[in-house]
Amino acid sequence: MAERAVVVSVDLDEWYHCRWATGAAHSRWPDTAAVFREHYGGDRPGGELVGPTRRILDLFERHRLRGSFFVLGEVATHYPGLVREIAARGHEIGCHGFHHVDADLLGPEVFARQLGEARRVLEPLVDRPLTGYRAPNLLLRDWMIPTLREQGFDHDVSVCTSRGLLGKDFGHSHHADNPYRFRERFAQEDAGGDLVEIPLPTFPFLRLPAATGILTRVAGVRWTTVALRHALRSGDAQYYFHPYEMGPRPAIPLGLRERVFLRRLGPWMEHAVDRILATLSGWGVTFMTASEMAARVRAS
Secondary structure (H helix, E strand, C coil), rough: CCCEEEEEEEEEHHHHHHHCCCCCCCCCCCHHHHHHHHHHCCCCCCCCCCCHHHHHHHHHHHHHHCCEEEHEEEEEECHHHHHHHHHCCCEEEEEECEEEEECCHHHHHHHHHHHHHHHHHHHHHHHHCCEEECCCHHHHHHHHHHHHHHCCCCCECCCCCCCCCCEECCCCCCHHHCEEEEEECCCCCCCCCEEEEEEEEEECCCCEEEHHHHHHHHCCCHHHHHHHHHHHHCCEEEEEEEHHHCCCCCCCCCHHHHHHCCCCCCCHHHHHHHHHHHHHHHHCEECCCHHHHHHHHHCC
């Protein structure tokens, strides 16, 4: 295999930000404020995010890699010290929006306003401008591009060119496993584009999600490593997951679909990510932050 690089990224959000819980048209709760009132009996979360995040930081330290953490503005308001700790331990902070809500429920004006709010919360915590973005639920629309550009973002890490799955349509007409430049459309490569996309590889031929913690838990470690190996044959790649996946299952009644979605949380997932990182190291892969990979794409 030619010299390749992988971005290992983390979405700093909590279990109640999953699409079945909040942020989508048919979610269980209308917003996170309702979760706080009903589940925590107050106006803030219970702090479950901290322990799993620190275990991720320790895991990254053992593998000697710098990760890219895409943080919700909402999460940063509740855990500013944790965001500072992530940055202080050498990792990159990117923006995940303010609330974890499908783009179609926001529209261009609200999206722009909330993106600016997230930047105003996050940038003072890390003392630098944010340049990387990941869309909540990986749902992108081309009308987002001018706003991202205007607010100083130069790379996105959200594209998943999977087939629609369980009612979720990613909306991309092309198939891309490796980073590329673009300008006016997320799904249209443009060698002269000013923006960089770092997509999430899908499983070969089947075009189903693969390089995500959710599919690692549901389909197994080999599902993920096969997809990453296939993507790395043609270029660089990305893998991402969430802290809540290394924590306990939420203590609420769950339907069958939700139980499948939340399969293998906790120690199983922590061990799985450890195995995936060890496998990548064994292949001779270099770990990069998202901004480093974006710079690599521009220089190529």
